[in-house]
Amino acid sequence: MGSKNRDFHICFFPYMAHGHMIPISDMAKLFASQGVKTTIVTTPLNAPTFSKATQSSKTYSGGVEVKIKTIKFPSVEAGLPEGCENLDSLASPELSTNFLKATSFLQEPLEQLLFEENPSCLVADVLFPWATDAAAKFDIPRLIFHGTGFFAMAASYAVRKYEPFKNTLSDSDLFVIPDFPGEITMTRAQVPDYVKENIENDLTRMLKRAKEAEKTSYGIVVNSFYELESVYADYYRNVLGMKAWHIGPVSLCNRNNEEKALRGKTASINEHDFLKWLDSKEPNSVVYVCFGSMAKFNASQLMEIAMGLEASGQDFIWVVRTGQEYDVEKEDWLPEGFEDRMEGKGLVIRGWAPQILILDHGAVGGFVTHCGWNSTLEGIAAGLPMVTWPVSAEQFYNEKLVTQVLKIGAGVGAQKWVRVVGDSVKKEAVEKAVRRIMVGEEADEMRSRARELAEQAKRAIEKGGSSNSDLNALIEELSSH
Template identity: 60%
Template sequence: MGDKPQSLQVVLFPLLAAGHMIPTLDIAKLFATNNVKTTILTTPLNAPIFTKALQSTTYNNPSSLPMIDVEIVPFPSKEGGIPEGIENCDQISCNELSIKFFKATQLLQKSLEQVMEKYKPSCLVADLMYPFATDVAAKFNVPRLVFHGSSYFAFCVEHALMKYEPQKSVSCDDEEFVVPELPHEIRLTRTQLVAAVKELGMEEWMKIYGRAMEAEERSYGIIVNSFLELEPDYVDYYTKVMGKRAWHIGPVSLCNREKEAKFQRGKDSSIGEHECLKWLDSKKPKSVVYVCFGSIAEVSTLQLQEIARGLEASKQDFIWAVRRSDNDEVEKNEEWLPHEFEKRMEGKGLIIRGWAPQMLILDHEAIGAFVTHCGWNSTLEGISCGVPMVTWPVFAEQFYNEKLVTQVLKTGVGVGAKKWSRIAENVKSEDVKKAITKVMVGEEALEIRSRAKKMKELARKAVEVGGSSYCDLNSLIQELSSYNARIIA
């Protein structure tokens, strides 16, 4: 990308959740490989996600390792009324504690200011949910860039919903409405929107989100983990119709080119790299269904049983990552599995209890489909690996991401999830079987696979020299350099 000034430094401040910290580390690697000094701010119990991966020194340019620092600050558990040992969104299972947690993160402002004073960076890249970051950046006279961890498509849908309120035009919660003024006809129901959720703390949560959006309006712009060829109409909509500044630099996960780097992403895996690859290597190309619901979404015991029955009925080989509570008696007694399920599935299915090396799995030639909760990281990783998807959104913006996959890209089919909730439930085994079969068997499956393969090729080209994301990252670095030069002058 040419010579970059040695003086350019960036502080990265991700939300304390695996789904935000992992892409932030990838963004740090991208900056570092372009001669930009980066510092990641986090807390003690979250630090291993960064330090473990950095110590492996296996990403694309090992010599850039010294360009990334990890600054560890204490989490304000006592001040925020949070039990000791909880420093991550992934550990929270109720709205009441979730609200407390997000309020506690706002107490990190002083720590951020101390880090800014210590490093004197040229730019602050902070998660959307740290609204105070905009004021901190202004205090130090540097631009604040927002990292959402979502797609242009989701931003545009949310904007149209807020501006036109089509959800108010229908007579009941499960009646479909069209989101107006978008490049494609996108249909949703009120049950798929966060505004329809009548749970304790949701009103307070919306206030927090509102403050975050207001701070974003005053920021310098946003960094998007996406690429132009994936959603060109929505890049245009976001920048021209909504009038926002943004730089798309993804898929950021593709900076991890070697197997070890893919394996080291995120938390400690519950399965060894060799064991995982050995099992996948024993399978035919495009023959395995990978099932995973991410790091936060929960799946009820009854729903896990339905998934198991659906997988068995589909007659497809599968690898299934199941995240359960460490002290869950149901987990200990294996009551979430049908009787003798694993015995019947021996050799045909592999169950990973806990964290799975997702990029390593998705990028393996044996994977033929991905049953996903449609979190943006998982969605984009599936796209960049060319894997057709069975979409099963649960909460957040996941129902929007599903529409991108099924209605715009047409690289997947929905399992039939209809209600926004933190817990995945109410989908029958027959629906699981039907959706898996649709993306794995027959003419339609071949067409879906062909489109998915094309998106993979476009994703890889986007991050190569001269690609759309490569150029946008270059443009961002040049702009930050110019901004920094003006301030120094």
């Protein structure tokens, strides 16, 4: 298969946001490790994130180097500040419409690059619906990357199609997702506003085009593994008739500490410092708290989280995003004297943390997460029970998978889908949920189930495993296209 792979050339084109870029850099390493000529297309300011994360791709036996090619990002033309090339770097949520506009200008430069590079296949983010047309001009297959799993893709399809939320009397009434395996319940408040309100704007028009592009694309590459959501993978492929390959968890291609530390942005803390701190802790005694690169909380919500963590009595590492309306260096979002009282017990990281490096440490025994798919899957791959705190996107669906299907998590009680700023949750709920996943019989049962899933995840990516087989089948099929 090796020599055949070298003639085959795959191009990846991820959306410019860390939640989309990180799994794509892992995926590119995965293809490169199979001897496939691999190129990532991005913009100049995002390029270093990829070159840093993929530099080890050559070290795999038979692996090849991942190439990075850049196209100009039209920030100024779309009304964005110069140098704004990443969704995470927007000064305010209002600018996301301009960002969407900027990405719609990328078709021509991408086509120019496809002409020069002459790849055999294009894997482009779902948020670039026009990429299917771009690939068609060069008669190459376009695969879609959604950035989520089978469960969420299938559940959101069923909720959009059947609109069960229309039969509820209030926002808090439960409904069962119709024509969907597992008797999954949710409320109207947890459904994205653009689904239930029939809003017509740039975002909903783009999502509509994305759905149409899906029908004409070659298929979908999914960062998941069959054993995790087999019922939903089968439903997605057989009932909904979508062509899809599961090749994850892609984060497991990062085998050593150095690779794990190089994913995403530069860490705000020296890795040796927190690893030394974790080494001093008992196994499964630390809870890791992180809400991804996009979710925002206001100062009063952070105060509730801090008080809840302190009351839980658990050791913790808590990652707090910078660049918000409060100043992370000042402490007006923390209870007075919090960090002094928590010295040796809690570690607050302001900014970016190398997440899988922390999750994989033996001292970490639980994860408080916003249920973004990358974080959810990384928590599963690390064998950890989770406190689920969904905010937006497809995160409420991921919560249902974790709590109702896999039974490896406890909800913190977030009730409302919001675009950016998380639903308000009181300290008592934080304390209770953290204790639920960390101490007692229920916590032990969740951890045992999570560990079994982690073992299955590792087997899936090994030679002959479900994800490894799907990856090879996909390469084989595309090579002979």
